Amino acid sequence: MSFMKRFLSRLGFMALTVVAMSFLIFLLVEIMPGDVAQTVLGQAATEESVAALRETMKLNDPLMVRYGRWASGYIQGDLGESLYMRGVQINSIFWRRVGHSMLLALSALIFYVPLSIFLGVLAGVRAGKFSDSVISFLGLATMALPEFVSGILLITVFSVNLNLLPLTSVIPIGQTLWQNLEILVLPACSITFVMFGYVSRMQRSSMIGVMNSDYVRAAILKGMPKRYVIFRHALKNALLPTITIIGMNMGWLFGGLIVVETLFGFPGLGSLTMTAIKTRDIPLIEACVLFITIIFVFSTFITDMMYSFLNPKIRFKREDL
Amino acid sequence: MNTFYLQLKKSPLAIIGLSILLLWIFAALFGPSLVSYTYTEMDMHNQLVSPGEQGHLLGTDALGRDVFSRIIYGSRTILTVALLTSLLSSFAGIIIGFIAGYFGGLVDTFFLRIMDILMAIPPLVLSMVVLGILGNSTILSLTIIVSIAYTPATARVARGALLTCKNTEYVDAARIRGESNIFIMFVEILPNTIGPVIVEITARFAYSIMMIASLGFLGVGLQPPTPDWGMMVIENKSIIRSAPWTVVYPSLAIASLVIAISLFSDFLSKVMINEN
């Protein structure tokens, strides 16, 4: 399959996934117990007012019609109106939260990707030695900790005992995140913990696989120095699976964001999602979950393309000589 | 079995992991009858007691409930749900993954695409949203939802394990003596995938604990007053400065259990997959 063909087929599948997911999410909220209008107006509302609201919200239309309306609103960039915060356009709060979360995810990313690749490679090259055992154990342990547990441990050490960093990540009213960058540190570290374990372990095992390959042996027996073999021959091949892992775990990262943002009270997409669920704010739930899905699907797509591009076996077709 | 035992003897980390896991299983089975308080019992005179004082080994929380007892009781629910989840999702995953991989072609593509679409939403987000919408989680709903969220992943593992065996000649040999597909899948192939399957179940066990604790932490897990480790953390997070033990000990319980299972599962994968 040529690169272009692969690109188009993945693009098509990405679109299909987003459409299917949007429908699933829409359907999911439909099954929510209780009447939406009743929920909005509260238990004290009269039957008439509930019926009237159902009419204005066009809740009596058939499912597909409502889905069509909802989806076309999204395509035009209209995320709808919040149910819980009456009269608030979701667009007005949503994108700022997304921006915060992106910044948090990014700061975790630039932290854990180089760190875990470096240590993973180191452990892989020194497989079986002491430094490998230490790195591997650290990876296993951090991977096993849910984000809130590592978060609590970090808070206990750095906020409670050392009093170095803020305990919560709330932005004071009237200020922006940029003025409070220190609140990013602990949440980003909590995410780094989990991701570090996962990525470094993957990197280690792919490095070991490559170091045991015939072509690395051939390179060493060609008389190339070990350091050169590691960097020129082994690393590129060993990084390929890691790229996939990092991309595939964007979803995990977002799951983690919800937990971490809840723990620290960080004003991001994750805590917004949580609030939406707690307050049963249907349009907001739909917007948040769909957005997380799109981010995830898109990052998978990018990863796949990067992988294909970096892998000559996919990029260059075999020609018969 | 003998070599398994020999290798276990040479892996101190696996022994530590297994011992801690067995300790927790023991605590879950017999702990509640050994501790001096129940999980709802409020010691009104001894609120926020520091660990070791007034007969409270790990202190009490703001309502005067014994942290140690709550952790012990909590181990019961989390281990039960996690065990059921890992078994259920592995079982469903094996069925789906085997059918998809064995028949291949369009069947495979169909299942794979569905799995890919389901995997487009992170398991934690999926479980959280569904449980949040349904409200009032019970052990049953928690088990089912988390199992569904994990099934795409286990199905992929099972499919992969099947594919390594599917193209072997013993499957061909079974075909040309006219065996049924069910026979080939579950009598010829399944025993040969037992290594990866067991490793997957134990790894899934660890993931399930992380997931259930996280759901509890987010408040969509089991409802109070059922003791839940994740919930204990979020309930007391606001008093972390004054009473850190109310938060730290449940966190350590989660950490020790998950790390223990991971260590053991890591060992299993080395022994059962790499050695073959």
Place this chain on the structure above:
Amino acid sequence: MKTENVLEIKELNVHYTTLTTTVVALKDVSLHVGPKEALGIIGESGCGKSTLSYAIMDYLPLNGASTGQILFKGEDLLALSNKEMQKFRGNRIAMVYQNPYSSLNPSLTIGFQLEEVTMFHRGFTREKARETAIETLIDLHLGDAVGIVKRYPHQISGGMQQRICIAMALLCRPDLMILDEPTTALDVTTEAVILDLILELKEKYDMSMIYISHDIGVVNKVSDRIAIMYRGEVVETGDKKAIFDDPQHPYTRALINCIPRSGVVKEHVKLNTIPGYVTRRSAEESGCPFVARCEQKNSTCEEQYGMKEWAENHYTACDRAYATDVPAKKLQVDEGSIPDTGDAEHKNVLELDNVYRYFGHAGKRVRAVDGINLTMERNSVLGVVGESGCGKSTMGHTVTGLYPPTKGRILFDGTDISVSWRKRSPDVLKNLQLIFQNPGRSLNPSFTLEQIIGRPMKKLLGIESKQERRKLIIDILKKVDLGEEYISRKPKQLSGGEMQRAAVARAFSISPNLLVCDEPTSALDASVQASVLNLLVDLQKESGASYMFISHDLNVINYLSDQIMVMYLGRICEYGTKNEVVGSPHHPYTEALLSAVPDVDPTKTRGTIRLKGAPPNPTQKIVGCPFSGRCHRKIGKICDTTPPPKVDISETHYVYCHLPPHEMDIIATKKGM
């Protein structure tokens, strides 16, 4: 006058420490390689020949340790540091490996991988290095050298990859080149070309060479002197001729005699076999490594064992002459007629009527079997020979029903079986059995032999009683030389040869009429192959079953078959009785194939026909003759545009070829084997 040796190995010992034991990989190995000399090392798998080559390169796994001396031009390589050793690797001593594809880095261009060698060892600039690389590639007769250096390894064919690897080894004009089974992964016609090339380059560059192989024919072709290894020890060394004419060590003799070679056919000769199988060597063991399997062992085997000079330049570790049994000792073939089985109405057990089998979808359709017409007589052995990808296995699998034919009809004893196994009657399933190439994969590792052999009995013969089945299983196990105790063993507890015999037992346990054998011995060592071949011959005589025997190895095919069919790219090239095809081939491809088979007899050397290029892409639709692109006797455009006609040479012998009759006669008189 004695010139200084390029390499001299003195008392080299290598052992590996595992969790539980110490395994001896090499024991007291002493060898030397003179200037411009080619030393061939022969041994079965697990005899330490690869360990030896890595020990020379000072590249052993972490749990391996070596003692002794490896003198390269007087300098002890084992005493060097890793850094000092780098100067030798790839520069003075270079190595070529078995699997060229995995030995090349998939993410770097071929040019880059060639250039770095001279850039490091010679300090060349990239431009100069590229120039050298291209020059070397041209030396290897690679046409488009400039184009090739820009490619990635996966873009070129296997034969081409191995030439790249050889070029890589030659870049610094090494004094010694070690070749570790360099042609084992290649097809026989490609192998022939590579072997010629290696010989040519050795002359051109004045190199010494160590050539390691399990294939006696190949070693015979390329080496001057030969060393035989067994279980980590050299048991005999000598000039090529001396080893073949006058082998001394019982293992050497057994090995040479267990291989079917030209002129050895089942009608006259039973293959020599070596009882038992190769086992790991523990640190405590001493004496002759072969003693457990040796038929002539006595009390001196342990105490007086050691290398002694037998004749000039001929050293052997066992100097007791057993002249009487070499090489004349051939087990006698018992005469006797094959019982006729099956339905007498149908003379032919199998008929293929224009059978096609395609894979993949339109546009990427692989034509694995591309129109085969064939009849197979009852009680006969049809040998199907061809190189990898010629569709021989697919044809066998289509016959057994693993896939139904895309087009065409298959008749088995007069019954139409052009369907997959799912739609075949139990009777057909019972009478048509398949033996696979890899016994380790054809026996389910989770079951015991009783379960494995018992299941078809229950399923296809309907024997429900467990006792009855067990009795029959023990009987059939005895027939394949496995004792009663094997009944409760699982495949992992068996050696390769035992596994394949168990697989044969499974197939014969339900007395089939036709047995399709898909390369049943190619995964086995030479000594084990012989016993399986003998077993198959005996069982056929006893049961009267017919065999479709599929193999890439012409020697094996020649030994076993009554009729031979030569396939190329899904089609038949030539069909006839054994004597007709091997004795007077009429198709250019058969001619090339026969010429490519390395001969075991050192007195015979013959010119190989070098085929151009690699087989065409099987997804291409072929209009004319599939072989035309590589044919050395192509007559013109007609070969590309018109399918070759069927030309009857005799009643039982035909070819598909455009060649005029007199040219075919030329092929026939030149003869192959």
